[in-house]
Amino acid sequence: MKKSMLYFGALIVILLSGCGGKKDIGMVGEQQADTEWKMVETTELEDLEESTVQELMPVYYLTQDNHILRKSDDDVVMLKANYYTIKLNSRTKENYPELAKVIDDYNLHIAEEIESRADSMLRSVEDEYPLWEMAPFEIRRGFQETRSDSMAFSFVAMDYEFSGGIHGYVSWQSRNINPKTGEEIAFSDVVKNTEELPEIIIREIKLQHEDIMDYYTRMPDAEERVRQYIADYKLPDNAANFTWSIGDEGIWFYFEDYELGCYSAGAKRVEISYEDYPEIYTGVYSMVRDYKEDICTVVYEEGCAYLYNPLGERIAGPYLNITDDMRTERRVICRYTGMNGLIGYLDREGNEITPPIYIEASEMKDLRAIVSEKEGSIYYINEKGERVSDFYMNGYPYEHQGNYARFQNEDGWGLINEDGEIVFYGADMIQKLPEIDVLGTAVKDGHAILFSLGDEFEILKEYEKFIAISEAYFGTFAIVKNEDNLFGVINYQGDLVIEDKYLSIDYEVLDGGDTSWYGDCVRFDLKNVDGTFELVEVDF
DSSP states (O other), rough: OOOOOOOOOOOOOOOOOTTOOOOOGGGHHHHHHHHSSSOOOOOOOOOSSSSOOOHOOOOOOOEEEEEEEEEETTTEEEEEEEEEEEEEEEHHHHOHHHHHHHHHHHHHHHHHHHHHHHHHHHHHHTOOOOOOTTTTEEEEEEEEEEEEESSOOOEEEEEEEEEEEEEEEEEHHHEEEEETOOOOOHHHHHHSSOHHHHHHHHHHHHHHHHHHHHHHHHOHHHHHHHHHHHIIIIIIHHTTTTTEOOOOSSEEEEEOOTTSSSSSGGEEEEEEETTTTTGGOOEEEOOOOOGGSSSSSEEEEETTTEEEESSSSSSEEEEEEEEOOSTTTTEEEOOOOOOTTTEEEETTOOEEEEEEESSOOOOBBEEETEEEETTTEHHHEETTOOOOSSSEEOOOOOOOOOEEEEEEETEEEEEEEETTOOEEEEEEEEEOOOOOOOOOEETTTEEEEEEEESSSEEEEEEEEEEEEEOOTTTTEEEEEETTTTOEEEETTTTEEEEEEESEOOOEOOOOOOOSSSSTTTEEEEETTOOOOOOEEEEEO
């Protein structure tokens, strides 16, 4: 197992008394870009009128996957359920209070629904043959965000249910919410022309799914039945019987098991892009802005760096260097190097948020940055340049969508939340935090720890026998090592699913198609102590 810790990298600052003739000064920005601060690619917002910075910011959200339900009788697991809920961070709740109310109601409804369904499934067979002796009943509810900005918060929930028989059943649910009002976005607000839509959906689902193309080639009658089914049942009454969601580049439509044909056709999703079919859309949600035309540009003139706005007007400079942090429309702050060789921050209007006072400074990501004014001391600032934390020896930029950051002081490694409050400390090391999932891992006092970043930081399990642990991959598993340097695997509940007796463990995520969430099914390549190998597949 390879363990790695990414430390706050040193930036090379070139000290010059002036800009003249130093046209290669852009190397400073390139060196900064080569540090190990992770930069997350973002999707494009639609073509809105110029608005406030708040309206240009995305809707930030988390998922939390620590909702585990088990129904047992005499130590026999009869039913297991795992479902996800949505957690909005405090800034999103403040900016979009109506959305926060809707999401709170959604989370409460999901919890009640899963519990009720579980009880109903067991009551239905309480006097019959106990099928769970072969395989327990199962409910899985996960969701995927398809768009999150100031115009729309859209997501789809995939629901898998197994209640006996040969196989389970997959269905979909979606929500398309106006973040400002909390109201549902109507299908007619997005799509204006449904007459050609059945043919478009059939065409695209065959192009996007080769198995469906083959299936309909062999069974043309099935294709025609589905086309008619879409027109007569799915689309009427403002698409009342269709599961759909707004995306960044198109609208997604979802089909349950058996809707496209026999069970082998499977549950599928298909994207109808704004660009390919502009005639069917109202234009309210489908006009995706070319962000390259809406961001500031860094220009070097006579060796000095200047910032130009989208209108071509010079709004800041001269500086020794300006990093190209505003390369997407969701980044509204960039770094600059002043004539004193130190680093500061600019906003998209060219205003200096901070003077050039830092010897090291990270990109402003999720409205947080890590900075240093002297060697061996770092702290965190917000988008206003205000310090939001204590001073520490070392640290990482904020992770988990700006909700937690790892820091190091005399007592070891710890975590602070978005308000700079310490929620965990004294660890020997803390692995990279997840971007969306909630499971994290650490080693404290020489023992592995599994923790959750849900509503509050919580240690889920401590392991006396394990001295090292990987990050929690895909929110489903982690690899652990014991004192004999042998490896095993734990799942998201902290249970050991592969015994710690192997010299090495590699893994491959298996493709479960549209009905499986990435990381649900994994094949492990296990090396035994005698040098032989074995393959084990685990369905998480």
